[in-house]
Amino acid sequence: MSKSKHLLSSSLGKKLIMSFTGLFLCIFLIIHLIGNLQLFYNDQGKAFNDYAHFMTHFIPIRIVSYLLYISIVVHAIYALVVTINNRKARPVGYAVFQGSANSAWSSRNMGILGTVLLVFIVTHMSNFWWKYHNDGVPYVEYRTDLATQETTVTELIGDEYTDYIKYVDNDVEVLKAKDLYKQVQFTFTNWLLVAFYVISMAALSFHLIHGFKSAFQTLGWDHRKYAPIVRFLGIWLFGVAIPIGFASMPIYFYFFN
Template sequence: MSKSQHLLSSSLGKKLIMSLTGLFLCTFLVVHLIGNLQLFYNDQGKAFNDYAHFMTHFTPIRIVSYLLYTSIVVHAVYALVLAIQNRKARPVGYAVFRGSANSAWSSRNMGILGTVLLVFIVTHMSNFWWKYHNDGVPYVEYRTDLATQQTTVTELLAAEYSDYVKYVDNDIEILKTKDLYKQVQFTFKSWYLVLFYVIAMAALSFHLIHGFKSAFQTLGFDHRKYAPIIRFLGIWVFGVAIPIGFAIMPLYFYFSN
C-alpha cells in the first residue's frame, strides 16, 4: 500500500476528507442562500424561476452539482465510519463520562445532528429537485411590458415547448418556464414540513458551529492568529446567519399564504 493510500485509509485521512468535503458544502450553503433570497423579490417568482433554470442548465454549474452530490455522500459515509471506529476504540461508559465533562453538546451529538440533516436533504431534494427535474411542478408565463415594466402572470396547464422559452414580441418580454416558485409556496403550506425545516436548520446551526472549527483544526489552521477569525465565521456566519436565513424562508411562505 502506498503512503497516499495508507493516509486516506487512516483515521487522519478520513478526517481530512471530512474536513474538505465539509468546507465545500459550507461554500455551497453560502451560494444557495444568496440564490434563494430571490424568493423574497416582489415579482411573483420571476427572478427565482429564472435563477432555478440557470442553476439547472448552465453546464459548469451542472458539473459542480455532481461534485456536490458526491461530497454529501462521502461526508456522510466517512462520518458514519469514524463514529463506528471511535465507538469501538473506547469503552462506552468512559466515553459518555469523559464526553459529558470535556466536550460541547454539539460535539457529543454530531451523529444525531448529521442524521437529522441527512433526512432533511432527502426530503428537500424530493420536494424540489426531484419534482423540478421530473415535471412535478407547474408551468407559468410572464408577460412584461418593457415600457412600463408591468408584468402579468398566467399559470399554464402544461408545457407545449421546452421547459424554458424567453423572447420579446412587440416590446413585450415573454417568459414561459417551470414554476418552482409555486412549488415552494405549495410545499410551505404544510405546518409539519415548515416545523421540520426549522428543526433541521437548528441542527445545521449546531453541526456547523462544531464542524467548521474542527475542519480547520484538522487542516492545521489551529494557530491562535487564525482562531478568532475561524471562531467568528463558525459561530456568527455559519452557525447563526445562514441557518436563520434558510429558516426564515419556510416561515415567510407559511404565514404569508
C-alpha cells in the same frame, strides 16, 4: 500499500476527507442561500424561476452540482465511519476548541445532527430537485412591459409548454419556465414540513458551529492568530446567519405568502 493510501485509510485521512468535503459544502450553502433569497422578491417568482433554470442548465454549474452530490455522500459515509470508530475507541467526538458549551454538546451529538440533516436533504431534494427534473411542477408565463415594468402572470396548463423560453416581443419581455416558485409555495403550506425545516436548520446550526472550526483544526489551520476569525465565522455566519436565512423561507411562505 503506499503512504497516500495508508493516509486516506487512517483515522486522520478520513477526517481530512470530511474536512475538505465539509468546507466545500459550506461554500455551497452560501451560494445556495444567496440564490434562494430571490424567493423574497416581490415579482411572483419570476427572478427565482429564472435563477432555477440557470442553475440547472448552465454546464459548469451542473458539473459542480455532481461534485456536490458526491461530496454529500462521501461526507456522510466518512462521518458514519469516524463516529463508529470513535465510539469503539472512546466516547469522544473529534477535537473542538475548548470553552464552548455549544461546541461540546454538538461534538457529542454530531451523529444525531448529521442523521437529521441527511433525512432533511432527502426530503428537500424529493420536494424540489426531483419534481423539478421530472415534470412535477407546472409551467408559468411572465409578460413584462419593458416601458412600465408591469408584469402579468399566467399559469400554463397541461403540456402546453415543456421548455424554458425567453424573448422580447414588441417591448414586452416574455418568460415561460417551470414554476418552482409555486412548488415552494405549495410545499410550505404544510405546517409539519415547515416545522421539520426549522428543526433541521437548528440541527444545521449546531453541526456547522462544531464542524467548521473542527475542519480547520484537522487541516492544521488553527494558528492562534486566525482561530478567533474561524470561531467568529463558524458561529455567526454558519451557525447563525445561514441557518436563520434558510429557516426564514418556510416561515415566510407559511405565514405571509
